[in-house]
Amino acid sequence: MHGFGIILQRDLRIALRRKGDVLNVLVFFVVVASLFPLGVGPEPNQLRAMAAGVVWIAALLAAVLSLPRLFAADYADGTLEQMLVAPQSLLMVVLAKSAAHWLLTGLPLALVAPLIGLQYDLPIETLGVLLASLLIGTPVLSLLGAACAALTLGVRGGGALLGLLVLPLYVPALVFGAGAVGATLIGINPSAHLSLLGAFLAVSSLVGPWAACAALRVALD
Amino acid sequence: MNSTLFHYASPQIFFPVAGKLIPWFSVLAGLLAIAGLYVAFFVAPTDATQGEAYRIIFIHVPAAWMSMFIYVVMAGWAAAGLALNTRLSGMMASALAPTGAMFTFIALWSGALWGKPTWGTYWVWDARLTSELVLLFLYFGFIALKGAIPDPVRADRAGAVLALLGVVNVPIIYYSVQWWNTLHQGASVSLTRSPSMAATMLLGMLLMALAAWMYSIATTLTRLRNIILERERDAEWVRLQRTAA
Numbered sequence: 001m002h003g004f005g006i007i008l009q010r011d012l013r014i015a016l017r018r019k020g021d022v023l024n025v026l027v028f029f030v031v032v033a034s035l036f037p038l039g040v041g042p043e044p045n046q047l048r049a050m051a052a053g054v055v056w057i058a059a060l061l062a063a064v065l066s067l068p069r070l071f072a073a074d075y076a077d078g079t080l081e082q083m084l085v086a087p088q089s090l091l092m093v094v095l096a097k098s099a100a101h102w103l104l105t106g107l108p109l110a111l112v113a114p115l116i117g118l119q120y121d122l123p124i125e126t127l128g129v130l131l132a133s134l135l136i137g138t139p140v141l142s143l144l145g146a147a148c149a150a151l152t153l154g155v156r157g158g159g160a161l162l163g164l165l166v167l168p169l170y171v172p173a174l175v176f177g178a179g180a181v182g183a184t185l186i187g188i189n190p191s192a193h194l195s196l197l198g199a200f201l202a203v204s205s206l207v208g209p210w211a212a213c214a215a216l217r218v219a220l221d
Numbered sequence: 222m223n224s225t226l227f228h229y230a231s232p233q234i235f236f237p238v239a240g241k242l243i244p245w246f247s248v249l250a251g252l253l254a255i256a257g258l259y260v261a262f263f264v265a266p267t268d269a270t271q272g273e274a275y276r277i278i279f280i281h282v283p284a285a286w287m288s289m290f291i292y293v294v295m296a297g298w299a300a301a302g303l304a305l306n307t308r309l310s311g312m313m314a315s316a317l318a319p320t321g322a323m324f325t326f327i328a329l330w331s332g333a334l335w336g337k338p339t340w341g342t343y344w345v346w347d348a349r350l351t352s353e354l355v356l357l358f359l360y361f362g363f364i365a366l367k368g369a370i371p372d373p374v375r376a377d378r379a380g381a382v383l384a385l386l387g388v389v390n391v392p393i394i395y396y397s398v399q400w401w402n403t404l405h406q407g408a409s410v411s412l413t414r415s416p417s418m419a420a421t422m423l424l425g426m427l428l429m430a431l432a433a434w435m436y437s438i439a440t441t442l443t444r445l446r447n448i449i450l451e452r453e454r455d456a457e458w459v460r461l462q463r464t465a466a
Contacts, residue, residue, distance in 0.1 A: 147386055151379050155369045164365055165383060168358040169390050172397035179401060196400075200393065211386045214303070218378040 003088035004096045011100035014073075025066045026108050032058040033116045044121045051120035052130060052181030056174050058116075059109050059134065063141040063170075064163045066105045070097060070149040071216070084220050094212045098139075098146045106138030126184045133177040133190075136197045140173045143201075143208030150215035172200050230307040232449045233458050239442040246442070250435035257428030265421045274338040277331050278422075283430040285328040285349075287437055288356060289391075291321035295363075296388035299381035309445075311377025312452070314384060315367055316444040320437050322360035329353055348399035355394050359387045373452055 015022055036054045037047055074080040083093045113134050114127040122130065148166040152158040180193035229235050261279035268275040295317045302310030332350060333343040344350065366383055370376035453459050 144386075147382070151366060151383055152369075155366075157369055161362075161365055161369055164358070165362040168355045168362065168394070169386065171355055171394045172390070175397040175401040196397075200397075203389070203393065207386065207389050211382050214382045215379060218375055218382065221375065221378075 003092045004099075007083075007093055007096035008100050011097055012103065015100070015104050021069065022104050022108070025062050025105050026112060028065060029058050029062040029109050030112065030116065032061055034119070037120075047120045048122060048185070049182075051117055051122050052133075052178040053174075054120070055113050055116055055130065055134075056137075056178045059106075059113070059138060060141065060167060060170050060174060062109060063105060063138070063145055064166060066101070067145045067149045067162055067166070068152070068159055070101050070146055071153055075153050075219070080216065081220055084216065090213045090216060091209055094146055094150075094209045094216070098142045098209065098212075101146070102139050102142040106134075106142055110134035110138055122181070123185070126181055129184045129190050129194075130181050132194060133180040133197060136194060136201055137173045137177040140197075140201050140204045140208075141170060143204045144169050145208075147208050147211035147215055150212045150219060153216070153219040173197065176200065227307070230305075230309045232309055232312070232453055233456070235309055236446060236449050239446050243439050243442050243446075246435045246439035250432050250439055253428050253432035253435060257425055257432050260421060260425035260428060265425050266419055268422075271339055274335060277335040279425050279429045281328060281331040281335060282426055283433040284324045284331065285353065286430055287433045288321055288325035288328050288353065291317050291324065291437065292356065292359070292384075292391065293388060295321060296384040299384040302377060303381045303385075308377075311373075311381065312445055312448045313441070314377070314380060316441045316448055317437075318360055318364050318367070319444065320440050322357060322364065324433070324437075325353060325357040325360060329357065348395075348401070351401075352395045352398045355398070356391065359391070363387070 033054055036050070040046065040050070071080060074083070084090060110131060114131050117127045117130050145166055148162055148169070151165060152162045155161060176193045176197040180190035180197065183190045183193055229238065257279065261276055265276070265279075267273055295314045298310045298313040298317065301307065302314065329350070332353075336345065337343050363380055363383055367376045367380045370379055450459060
């Protein structure tokens, strides 16, 4: 656990020295979500129905946009190779990096999301559900994203490829996350959706870091 | 572990074996397809509710079966390649992917053509259609990742990790999509609730499914031979083959 804390701190410190990169992802998220009403028209009922889906898809896209940075810098300057040969387990490195990624992208997105919900005229009581779904769901984006970021490490055309690999894997998070808000809108208790989202988080935290470790070993072989 | 299995895991040994197997599977595929199509068009009765349009299931259902089955087989080869470090396993997974993607596409395309006269629309966001579409994306991702990595060994391993990640997710995606759809509206027409099938319809479908199996094996082995030749082009035995031919 010692290694976890150190790498987490290090990644957060490096990221916060270049605040622009962190903020850009957040701004991208808000911009994408704000474009939808311009495309589909300002009809409040329609907007309310699609709000959760729009917020979630914007979150997925923002995650894909931020994922290449997860390992790229450490890969380029050889730090990642040192982490691989270091005595502490690679799994700890991957977990720490995924956690840092979530704190820097997933968490801020989740906290901004209720504001976008308000713009889409979501009832106040559903905003909490939207926040909860994102708080449970965005760690999935970091965990599965870490695996796909490791797979595309140093590969040409990495960005678009990363999106192609990771977005289909995000489908369950999108369905349950947006579904929780949709259920609340029509008066159904969202706890079933949130529980399934939590279950998917549990599976992802088991599968994602394992796959990321395997992929890093392949990339640095 | 069985040593004869590993004997055939060498590309050099398996190359001529595959060459001998391909004609058999090709001929079987052809015969089964002819028999299947005969049953499908001349023996099977017209469906009481769907008319002649239902006959597309003789292509559609085998394609859908193969699309899912091939992904699992591909992931199985990928896992074998990762665990046992056999070169042929990764090549096998690479050879299977395009056939799997093709069957996924056929399943979607024929489903759309069937949907127009039956449901009145080419596409509905039905759980099965949607998860089949996601499966197609998973195949595309696998092929794209393999294509983007120039080093074949690294490409095989990375592809294997991705295939395993996908195969864990496929059932979750399937059930999540099914759940998503049932929440919005019940499926207008469900394949599972279809009335019991005439025996000849089932026979035609099974013959076509077997033909699809044989076709998949034949094309996969052909593609495998090409991949072997491409990767081993500098090996002595390939050079000998070329001079012999």
